[in-house]
Amino acid sequence: METKDLLTLESKIYQEYEKDGAVEFLMGMGLFFASGVLESRGSPAFAGLIPIFIIMFKKAWKKYITYPRLGYARFSESRMLRRKREKHTILLVAAACVAFIFLSALAASGTFSSEVQGAFKPYARMVMGGIIALIIIAVAAVRRITHLYYVGAFALACFVLGHFLGFSPGIALLLTSFVLLIIGIIRLIRFVRANPKLEDGGVHDVNA
């Protein structure tokens, strides 16, 4: 694809697929479960399952909500390559976050020595807030979703407030997840209204 017009057109079509609310809703779900892990303090191993659960849920979302309305399309190799690199970056940050949640849960259960816990504890909330905000902002930058920048700032504010007011990181995560879930649901409703489902989806025999 060599002309600017066609690239703009491709970009516009690609952006339509981002308006289904999946990103916000699934991030909200992920943070909701992460807050559950933090609050329960009993099953840190569950944190590792969150990304797998999200990937499975995203596949189902695209299959049952997005593709029957917009149709399936594979974009150019260069875009897919860029997307892959972006996905790896987000996964890496998400893995760091899951590792951090795991470590926090272990620290809370008293696995580490008191010295390690002493050094770790005062800044734990701030660091976690920073990582969560970073993930949300990274997704916003990659997907060009402006409102996610505000959600990132909101998440950081929740953690900072938690540090000073004394509420747990799980509550900060829960608040952020609620905001994301609400945005996701609103965008999903708008998407479904704007794009009615076409009968018989993408299945059609052109040689019939």
Add this chain to the structure above:
Amino acid sequence: MSTPDHPDFKSLADLDPVIHAPARLAIMTALYIVECSDFTFLLRHTGLTRGNLSSHIVKLEEAHYLEVEKTFVDRVPRTVLRLTKEGRTALEKYRKQMTQALNRM
């Protein structure tokens, strides 16, 4: 080389008739933008009816500009359409001819 006094209409007459039909041009352009797509994607972006779209796809397939691949995704059949190399080249040539012709008008 043509001048405004003597426009070159030959390039217009040489336009590929398979692509020149508006419906087929819409299909070709939509498929040129993406690597491949399904029937629903084309329905949405061309605004054609199912029957109309099917018949034009068959014509493009016969001209070897487009290939239709039938696959199963999670046991659900999916018809994936993509432009062939020949199809891409033909559309690029059409664009070039059309742009040149319009610039001379």
